[in-house]
Amino acid sequence: MAIVTFLSAKGSPGATTTALLAAALWPRPAVLVEADPAGGDLAARVPAADGSVLDADRGLLPLLTSARRGLTPAQVLEQTQLVAGGSRVVVGLGGSEQALAAGQGWSALAGALRELTRHQDVLLDAGRVGADPVHLDLLRASDVVVLVVRAEAGAVLHARERLRVLSGALRRPDGLLPRLGVLVVGDLRRRAREADDAAALLTGAGDRADDFGRLPLDPAGAAVFDGARTARPERTALVRAGRAVVGSLADAATGSTRRSAA
Ligand SMILES: Nc1ncnc2c1ncn2[C@@H]1O[C@H](COP(=O)(O)OP(=O)(O)OP(=O)(O)O)[C@@H](O)[C@H]1O
Numbered sequence: 001m002a003i004v005t006f007l008s009a010k011g012s013p014g015a016t017t018t019a020l021l022a023a024a025l026w027p028r029p030a031v032l033v034e035a036d037p038a039g040g041d042l043a044a045r046v047p048a049a050d051g052s053v054l055d056a057d058r059g060l061l062p063l064l065t066s067a068r069r070g071l072t073p074a075q076v077l078e079q080t081q082l083v084a085g086g087s088r089v090v091v092g093l094g095g096s097e098q099a100l101a102a103g104q105g106w107s108a109l110a111g112a113l114r115e116l117t118r119h120q121d122v123l124l125d126a127g128r129v130g131a132d133p134v135h136l137d138l139l140r141a142s143d144v145v146v147l148v149v150r151a152e153a154g155a156v157l158h159a160r161e162r163l164r165v166l167s168g169a170l171r172r173p174d175g176l177l178p179r180l181g182v183l184v185v186g187d188l189r190r191r192a193r194e195a196d197d198a199a200a201l202l203t204g205a206g207d208r209a210d211d212f213g214r215l216p217l218d219p220a221g222a223a224v225f226d227g228a229r230t231a232r233p234e235r236t237a238l239v240r241a242g243r244a245v246v247g248s249l250a251d252a253a254t255g256s257t258r259r260s261a262a
């Protein structure tokens with residue numbers, strides 16, 4: 001099993017929505033960890049499976065706080081909650097102060113999540129990643145890193161720079177790298193060509209990035225993952241397109257022998 005991490009760069013909102021979509025459609029048992037150092041918003045945007053509000057005190061903060069004494073996969077599982085739709089999640093932090101205070105806790109969390117992959121997949125919402133990410137150890141512990149990119153000129157430029165930096169920063173001391181790729185979000189009905197061009201631009205240079213596919217810009221579908229009550233979420237364009245994309249990501253995760261950085 002694998003750790004699959006979703007993140008974004010400047011100009012490309014969608015990391016949380018895409019991570020929630022992946023968790024909802026993942027074909028194997030998985031836990032979604034909201035590991036955005038800027039703070040999480042799951043507790044505010046998705047209800048618990050029984051319709052109640054998610055417990056914001058249960059989740060990543062108690063894990064990172066106790067991580068100084070070491071962390072086990074069982075402790076991670078104790079902090080999960082079931083959300084409407086059936087996904088199991090670890091609710092994120094209150095804000096960036098907590099993320100900074102966690103210090104080495106991120107590294108202990110990375111170790112516990114790697115151990116957890118003996119039994120199930122781990123999906124991470126790593127938020128928007130800039131220079132010097134506080135959770136770099138978590139990103140490095142990933143098997144697959146998915147950069148969510150909007151098919152817009154500015155967004156693509158920022159994404160290209162982020163890929164360049166990440167392909168160096170994710171290198172581990174043993175020389176191995178997570179599999180790094182892009183998932184392009186755009187208006188696939190009227191501007192599919194732009195989305196393909198964006199993907200080609202981002203993956204074309206060397207072997208820096210894989211193409212993990214396309215997702216439509218679909219406000220109605222995205223609203224499903226933002227607390228909206230939708231009668232038939234499976235009929236939205238986002239969920240319909242998501243099935244194939246998430247399926248092939250899950251396949252990529254099983255075959256993700258880490259690439260040599262040489
Ligand atoms: N495929 C999509 N189609 C239409 N709207 C989308 C899509 N993905 C995300 N959105 C919308 O964009 C906004 C931001 O999305 P989201 O919260 O997923 O981004 P984020 O990268 O996690 O942002 P943040 O940095 O605040 O954590 C939301 O209103 C969401 O509904």
Ligand SMILES: [Mg+2]
Pocket residue numbers: 015016017036127
């Ligand atoms: Mg987010």
